[in-house]
Amino acid sequence: MNDPLSEAYDADVDTGAEGELEALRAERDDYRDRFMRALADAENSRKRSERDRREAENYGGSKLARDMLPVFDALKRALDAAGEEVRGAAPALIEGVELTQREILNVFSRHGVKAIAPQVGDRFDPQSHEAMFEAPVPGTVAGDIIQVMDDGFMLHDRLLRPAKVGVSSTPKS
Structure with missing residues (x-):
């Protein structure tokens, strides 16, 4: 009953079947790994395209906004230059310029563009201001804004244009 040839054959079949089973498991694991990587790549692509879409929506108009800043x-320089004589002689013209300037600010606001309007005496912030000059001014300390030439603008959370300012260089007493 115990045939040595039969037992050797059964051992070979078991070893061969076990080897084939291990090869199939390895192939299955390889396919599972490839599938998981492809799934992760697809998810990353979806997230990347969603982020790109949001950025295009939020920042796509930055070139137009930058072109509208001048x-x-x-308009601001025209209003600043208009003295009392001009304001008295042509109040409708001044009102029209003011309304146009307000409408530009409203359009900017609807599209996420916000003005950075520093005031004289504020601290210089290199993240949102551009120093056009430095000058010692009595009664100020180094780093105080002493003059504002142009307002700056942000587009959502990005700097569109820094505010152009003059900065005090008076050392602390």
């Missing part, structure tokens, strides 16, 4: 600056 228009805002020109």
Whole structure:
């Protein structure tokens, strides 16, 4: 009953079947790994395209907004240059320029553009201000804004243009 040839054959079949089973398991694991990597790549692509879409929506108009800033600056300079004589002689013109400037600010606001309007006496912030000059001014300390030339602008959380300012270089007493 115990045939040595039969037992050797059964051992070979068991070893061969076990080897084939291990090869199939390894192949299965390889396919599972590939599938999981492909799934992760697809998820990363989805997230990347969603982020790109959001950025295009939020920042796609930055070039147009940047191109409109000189228009805002020109209107502001026109209003600053208009003395009392001009304001008295042409109040409708001044009102029209003011309304146009307000409308540009409203359009900017609807599209996420916010003005950075520093005041004289504020501290210089290199993240949002550009120093155009330094000068010693009595009664100030180094780093105080002493003059504002142009307002700056942010587009959502990105700097579109820094505010152009003059900064005090008076050392602390």
